[in-house]
Structure formats: structure tokens, C-alpha cells
Amino acid sequence: FxxxxxxxxxxxxxxxxxxxxxxxxxxxHQYTFEQTDSAHIILDLMANIYNYDDKNVWxxxxxxxxxxxxxxxxxxxxxxxxxxxxxxxxxxxxxxYGHKKYDNNPYKGFYRRFNxxxxxxxxxxxxxxxxxNFDTEAGEQIRLKMAISSVSTEGAMNNLETExxxxxxxxxxxxxxxxxxxxxxxxxxxxxxxxxxxxxxTALYHTMLGPTIYEDVDxxxxxxxxxxxxxxxxxxxxxxxxxxxxxxxxxxxxxxxPVRNNDMxxxxxxxxxxxxxQMLPIWSHYSNENWCMIGYHSVPVIAxxxxxxxxxxxxxxxxxxxxNTSTTPYFDGLDSYMTMGYVPEDKNSSSVSKTLEFAxxxxxIAQLAKKLGDSATYxxxxxxxxNFKNVFNTLTGFMQPKxxxxxxxxxxxxxxxxxxxxxxxNAWNYGLYVPHDIDQMIEMMGGSARFTAHLDSLFxxxxxxxxxxNTEDITRDGIIGNYVQGNEPGHHIPYLYxxxxxxxxxxxxxxxxxxxxxxxxxxxxxxxxxxxxxxxWYVFSALGFYPVCPGSDQYALGSPLVQxxxxxxxxxxxxxxxxVNQCKENIYVEKVELNGSLLNRMYINHNEIMNGGELTFYxxxxxxxxxx
Numbered sequence: 184f185x186x187x188x189x190x191x192x193x194x195x196x197x198x199x200x201x202x203x204x205x206x207x208x209x210x211x212h213q214y215t216f217e218q219t220d221s222a223h224i225i226l227d228l229m230a231n232i233y234n235y236d237d238k239n240v241w242x243x244x245x246x247x248x249x250x251x252x253x254x255x256x257x258x259x260x261x262x263x264x265x266x267x268x269x270x271x272x273x274x275x276x277x278x279x280y281g282h283k284k285y286d287n288n289p290y291k292g293f294y295r296r297f298n299x300x301x302x303x304x305x306x307x308x309x310x311x312x313x314x315x316n317f318d319t320e321a322g323e324q325i326r327l328k329m330a331i332s333s334v335s336t337e338g339a340m341n342n343l344e345t346e347x348x349x350x351x352x353x354x355x356x357x358x359x360x361x362x363x364x365x366x367x368x369x370x371x372x373x374x375x376x377x378x379x380x381x382x383x384x385t386a387l388y389h390t391m392l393g394p395t396i397y398e399d400v401d402x403x404x405x406x407x408x409x410x411x412x413x414x415x416x417x418x419x420x421x422x423x424x425x426x427x428x429x430x431x432x433x434x435x436x437x438x439x440x441p442v443r444n445n446d447m448x449x450x451x452x453x454x455x456x457x458x459x460x461q462m463l464p465i466w467s468h469y470s471n472e473n474w475c476m477i478g479y480h481s482v483p484v485i486a487x488x489x490x491x492x493x494x495x496x497x498x499x500x501x502x503x504x505x506x507n508t509s510t511t512p513y514f515d516g517l518d519s520y521m522t523m524g525y526v527p528e529d530k531n532s533s534s535v536s537k538t539l540e541f542a543x544x545x546x547x548i549a550q551l552a553k554k555l556g557d558s559a560t561y562x563x564x565x566x567x568x569x570n571f572k573n574v575f576n577t578l579t580g581f582m583q584p585k586x587x588x589x590x591x592x593x594x595x596x597x598x599x600x601x602x603x604x605x606x607x608x609n610a611w612n613y614g615l616y617v618p619h620d621i622d623q624m625i626e627m628m629g630g631s632a633r634f635t636a637h638l639d640s641l642f643x644x645x646x647x648x649x650x651x652x653n654t655e656d657i658t659r660d661g662i663i664g665n666y667v668q669g670n671e672p673g674h675h676i677p678y679l680y681x682x683x684x685x686x687x688x689x690x691x692x693x694x695x696x697x698x699x700x701x702x703x704x705x706x707x708x709x710x711x712x713x714x715x716x717x718x719x720w721y722v723f724s725a726l727g728f729y730p731v732c733p734g735s736d737q738y739a740l741g742s743p744l745v746q747x748x749x750x751x752x753x754x755x756x757x758x759x760x761x762x763v764n765q766c767k768e769n770i771y772v773e774k775v776e777l778n779g780s781l782l783n784r785m786y787i788n789h790n791e792i793m794n795g796g797e798l799t800f801y802x803x804x805x806x807x808x809x810x811x
Contacts, residue, residue, distance in 0.1 A: 187367075187388060188359035190304045192607055204356040206678040207396055208342040209330040215353045216319040224272065224327065225716045226313040229254050229285065235260070235779060242311045246304040246338075249276035251311070253336040262471035264409065267331050270339040274326035274350050277315040285310040288733065326350055333405040333470060334768035337778040341695035366391055369439045370722070373746040375767060381703040383745070384726055389718035390432055394447055397421035397469065405470050424465045424714035425474035425484065427671045433484045434730035437793060441753055442495035444484075448494055448501075462508045476604060477533060478540035479508045480706065486547035487733040489554065491789045502551045506560070509541075509548060517541070519587070525573040527599060528584035528592050528604050535582050535604035536572050537614045537670075541625035542570045547617035547734040571617050574604075575627050580637075582614035598650050598665065607656045611641055612666050612673040618732040621682045635683045638676070640664050661700065661709035668700045669710025674720050676732045678739040681785040687771055687806035693724050694770040696745050726750075727800055728787060736789040742770050743800050756795030762802055769802035776801075 184191045190203040200215040216222045233546070239258070244254040252271040257264070281301045286308045299306050303540045317325060326345050332338035347355055367387055375379040385653040398404040398419040406412045412419075436444035458472070463481035466473045482505045488494040489501065512518035516531035521542055526534040546568035552560035576583040576591055584592040584604030596603060599612035605613045615638075617624040625634045642664045649655050661669015666667045666676060700709035701721050712718055722728045727743030749761040775782040776799040779789060787798065 186293050186360075187363035189356050202352070204352065204359055206346040206355065206359060208332075208400065209328055209346045211347060211352055211355050212327045212329070212573075213324055214326075215324050216317075218319065218321040218323075220318045222319045222325070223315040224273075224277075224315045224317070224325065226315070227254070229310045229312060231258065233260065237309070239309045241307065241309060243307045244282060244305065244311060244313050246280060250274075252315075253339070255336070260470040261473060264471055265469045266333065266405070267469075268334065268336045268339050269332075270330050270336055270343050272328045272343065273315065274324075275317060277317055279316045280310055280314060282306040282313045284308040285312070285638060301535075303373050324352075324460065326352055326586045332399050334399055334403050334411055338401070338403060339400040342400050343500040345763040348741045354623060363388075366622070370726075370748060372748045374744070375765065376716065376748060378703050379725075379744060382701055382707065383722070385703060385707065386701070386718035386721040386725075390435060390722060391648065393422045394428075394450075395422045395423070397450075407454055407467075407472065408459070409470070410457075411451070412457070414450075418443075418446040419449040419453065420447045421445075421470070422469055422714065423451065423467045423481070424475075424520070424716075425464060425466060425480035426478060427713035428719075429480040429483045429487075429733055430671060430674055430716055431723055431730055433488055434716045434733050435719045435722060437488055437491050437493045437789070438752070439750060441488070442707075444488060445490040445494045445496070448488055449497055450484055452496065452504055455507070459506075460511055460514075462511055462514070463504055477537050479505075479514075479544050480540070481505075482508065482544045483547045483733045485552050485648040487730075490550055490734060491555065491736055491793075498551065498555055500550070500554060502557070502560070505551060509545065509564075509803045520570065521567075523573075523587070524570045525585055527587035529586045532602075533606035534584050535610070536606045536608070536613055536616075539571050539575050539582065539613065542568050542621050543616070545570075550734055551643055571620070571624070572627070574620070575614075577627075580628060583610065598646065600650065600654050607654075608667065609650070609665075612667055612676065615641075615676050615679060616672060618675055619734070626681060630748075631683045635680065635685045635688070637687070638680060640665075641676070656711065658710065660706070663696070663699070668696050668720075669717075671713060671716055674716070675729070678729050678731050678741060681739050684809055686785055687808060689739070690771050691806070693741040694744065697721060699722055717720050727798070737786040738789070738792075740772070740775060740785050740787065742772055742802075750792070752793060754793060754796065756793070758792045758795055759797045761797060761799040762803045765798065765800075766802070768804045771803045771805055771806045773801040773803040775799065 188204050193200050198217050202213040204211045231238050240257040240259050242256045246252050250273045255266055255268040257266040280300055283300060297303055328343055328547055329338040330343035332342060332807055364658040365794060367384055370387060372383055386736050393615035396418060398414050402413045402415055403411055404419050433444060450465050454467055463479060466475035485501050489498055516537050519530055520526050526537045528534040545564045549561050549564035549568055574582050581597045583595055600609045625631060628634050630636060644664045646665045651659060656670050657667055658669060661667060677696060678689050680686055701707060708717055710717060724741055725744040726748050728738040728740050731739045743762055744761055746762055746765045750758045778796045
């Protein structure tokens, strides 16, 4: 059984009921045992996600007394210097305890004079499990609290004693669930079915699982430079999966959680200041830069918040951090990009994807410079933002990898995701990534009619299985035709019809995706949620609009799934989405009104949301096809 802030499972092999809840920094466990003199609780310091030999660098366990254990574990790989300090407290003293070391190293030093495995108060090694023994009566509950810190066991203890100073499991569960209800009630929806409502709130819940708080209750955290810092005037965050989340997750935060998003941006700037590269996060976690994925997508997160007026950061400082990041020559082909106007495939793989994403990020930097009145920087980055043109082959009609000598890479298969200049996508999908200049992209591809036909083909073609048999991030259950909803690069594509004369096709595609790619069962997501981006797409789309180009203040209109939604804004105002004639069959939009006036455009502005008001969609079973 699972719900926000609570998980329960009966371990039938051991006849134990396990229950879990948590606060921000402390996990709270409750185990209900049968009558026995051999109840055990095991501390497994070997368990990992993506486990492999030598994942653990070092672990240490120290038994402080008969109910308190401290220690740490350092791992490598993802977040390669991650050290997690912990404190573990039991509600009942244990009778005995022990450790088992699973290392191959025969050297034990002078610790060999002890039997470390039974009732010895400390153990160190790469791979350790510890166990704690209890006598229990039937139905007796043993509770434990486990707090973590990136700084020290002292920091973990302070977290534990501050956040859960008592042993009332039910009280912590209820308090945590009240906090979740407060967050989820920021958007109240009425839907056509209970299933749709569950799917919506499940998606909204997913959007709030990250980024994650990364500091002790006193504000201390271990930074990128491995020194201890204090956030002081903001909450420090980590787990920035930015290649995914800049698209819709952070734009969603700018509407429903701007204060929290502001702290996330301050965390990114702190990362920049601690970075030996003087770069903003690419994919950072636990005071480590993982260098995962491409682009420098802290930039659109920062730009989006500044352009929309949801942050109080120093814009000059932010712009300089963006410039520093975008001019690091040894990062991912940037040296070639800055001198040649594109990333050459023979110098750096996934070259087209990198060129396209760099160009968009550069447009975002240009918008910051424009806001500051820095005309030289604005001109420079506006020119850089046009580099997408340099990888468009007019003969094939696709974005295509180019070599350092200026020739096109051949052979070229626009359906293939491997070796064709793209990362986690093919030319059909990734070639539509020019969110900052969609009109120019349409013109390059032959105009509105040809572009519409291209989109139609993308959704309607049959993609041979050979193109996805070796693609971990692209699977059949996340594909419609050749369009990939199950991965992030194409999430804006269904909304591109809004820039053509067939805007009704956006409404058709969006509703189809919501009904076929999302649900309230175990397989309710069509791909990796990727830190909430997949779910953020659903939340936006169900409300009837989507941020096609973060860094602008516009949201493209779609076809709402909700009957009604009320967004409770942090500024105290409310923005309400109404629908008229809403039903499963009425997927098309006849007209839209904003605050009672007809809206003669296919977008709304950020301020129109934040000022509060009403957006009304009049739904129809027939598409609103322009005449002529």
C-alpha cells in the first residue's frame, strides 16, 4: 500500500509488517513483529542502484550505545565523491548486534586481535552489512529513525533531533501528509472520470519529488569544491536533471512554486561559484557534476524565471554565469561550435543535437542580455542562436550531421537513432527542435503546408522495430508512429501545429497522447519520468497549455482534459480554467476566452496567469478548420 508520505508492506517470508514515512531529512520506520526471540533488523550498506563491483569506496559503522548507530558510506560512479553520513536510532534497545564484511582484502591490520563480527562497536570496509537482534512480543512494534547529512554524523544527529524529536510514527505520517495535501491542493481539478483525476494528481505528485533539498537543518552542506558551505538565505537543492526538466518542470514551478524555484536557481549559481570550471550545473547531484546529457540547460531555467519575474537573483551575476558556462571551450564541442557555428560529427558525437540545443540556450542568454540592455552580448548570442541553420540540409529536408570540412555526413538515415548526429532521438524528432524560432524552422522546411504534412507523417508512419531494438530510452510503448512521447526531446512537437493553419491537430494529438500514454495503473507512464518532466508535460497539457519555449513568456494552447481547474498562486490570486461542453468526444476547441473576452491567438502570457483570472475553452466534437 502506498500514498504520499506513507508506504506499507507485509513481508510474508518473515511475518513482519513494515511501514515507512519521512520528514525532509529523516526516514521513520515502524516494524510490527510476531512473538520471537530472533527478531532482526539489518543495515545493508551494500545495496545500490546500478550496483557493480567497487561501487562502494568505503563504509564505516559505529555503535554508540544499545539504541544508536552512526556511520557513513562513500560511493563512486554517479556522483563519484558522494559521502552520506547517517544516524540510526531504535525505539527499543537491541540485545546484541554484529557486522559482516564482504571485502576480498585479506589485510586486517591490528584489528585482527578482535572478533569484529560480534558485539564489536565499529567496523570499516568497502562492503558491510550490520544486524541488530531483538526479543519481541506478538504485535510489538520497533521503530527506527534514520537521518542523513552530507556534512557529518553530527549534522545527521541534529537533523534527526530537530525534525523528529519523539517516537510518534502516526503523528509524523499525518504531518507529512498534510504538507503533501497543501502542495497538491495548489491545483484543484474537476475531471470527467475518477481515473483522470488520479492520473492528474499522480503526475502532479511526481513533479514534486525533485530537485531535492541538500542541506542540514542549520543550512550547512558539502559543496562542489568538497568544502562545507552554509546556504544562509536560501534552501540549497540538488538533483538537477536539467536536460529533462528545463522543458516543463521548472516552468511549472514558475507558476505554482516560484519561491522554491528561486532557491533552486540560487543553488545553481552557488554550484557555478564552487565549480573549478566556472560552469552552471549540467546534471548535478550531491555536490557532484555528472556531465550527463548535453546543452547548458541551467541557462533556460534561469532565463525563464528572470523573464517571467519570478526570481530576485542579481541578473548581472546570472548573465555572467551563463556566459562563463557557454564559453567553456573543452565542454562537449563548444570550441568548434564557437568557431565554426556548429559541432562537427567527426569531432564530437551527437553533433546535431548539441548544435540545436546550444543554439536555443544561446537565445536564452540573448534574452537576459536584452533585459539588461547589454547590446553587445545580445547581438553576439542572437547570432549564435541562429546556428541551427548550419545543420539543416536543404537537399534532404532534415537536420543532418556535418563534418569539420563542411560536408554532410553520409550515409544518412533520418529514422536511425545511432551514429546519425542525435542523442536519444532521430532526425524526424530532433530535427524539429528550434523552439526559439519556429517560424524560421517552418520556412526552412518548405512553409506551413509542407511542415504540417511533415508533422502528420511523423505521427502516422510505421516505424520498423529495428530502429528501437537497441534504444534503452525509446521503447514501443512510448511511440505514436515515429513520434516519441516516452522521451523528452519531442515533448513540444504536438504543439507545433499551432504555428500552422492546422491548429486543431495540436488539440487532437495532445488529447490522444494523454489518453494513450498516461494512466493510473502500474504502467501509467510511457517512459522514464526523468525527474518529473514526463509528468509535468501531462499537468500542463491537462490544464490546456504548454511552455513550448521556456525563456519566453508564452504558453501554447492545447486541448484541456480537465472540466475545471483552479490554480492557487503564491501571490494570493487564483487562475481558473473552465471548459464548456467538455466530454471525451469533444477534443477540439471552438473558441477560447480570457476573462470573458475572445482570445484571438493560440497562446497566453505568463502575466495573464499570475494576475489571476479565468480562461474558458469552448469544446466541440468538430475541428475548427479555417476556410479557404
